[in-house]
Amino acid sequence: MKIALIAMTGVSVAAQAHVGDVGVAILNNRLVTGIVDDSSGSEVVVPGARAFGAEIGLTVPGFGDEPGFFMTDGTLAVGSSLGFNIMSAVRKWDSGTGTFVAAAETFRLERPDGTVFVDSPLTNTFTAGWAFTVGAGDFD
Known part of the structure; x- marks a missing residue:
């Protein structure tokens, strides 16, 4: 998701x-x-x-x-790499306790072209993401 x-x-x-x-x-x-x-x-x-x-x-x-x-545009040079990693489980708000708790499901982060994805961990575990190549113009 x-x-x-x-x-x-x-x-x-x-x-x-x-x-x-x-x-x-x-x-x-x-x-x-x-x-x-x-x-x-x-x-x-x-x-x-x-x-x-x-x-x-x-x-x-x-x-x-x-x-x-x-x-x-111009934040990073064209051709630079910008990457991310997931450092912990996804959290959701628990209105009963008034705190954030680990979600019971994983979430999939996927590149718009669908060629690369990573699923979030269920626990606070390092999970490698991927890198984007920076092009000209705003990056989104």
Whole structure:
């Protein structure tokens, strides 16, 4: 399964294409991740977020297309690699305990072309992801 996030505000849906995505940026000469926000009128990466909201099954049962990965053109040089690894089990909110708990199922993260995927672990186990090749223009 994948994770989906839908953010609805007074701004057009086209302008929100990356809101809530895992954003990648350079800050103080360091590569950082965070959540993409557009409250300033342009899309910026707010560092520090480690939880990304999502909804599953809005159009297809067990499927969602968000959060994506996003960075603006020029963040990394064309031809660079950007990769990820999964460091722990996916968590879900338990309203009864008021805490996040490990999900009882795995989630599949898949490249849009369907050629590469990785399943999240059920426990806090390192799981290798894959790398993307950076092209020209915004990355999403």
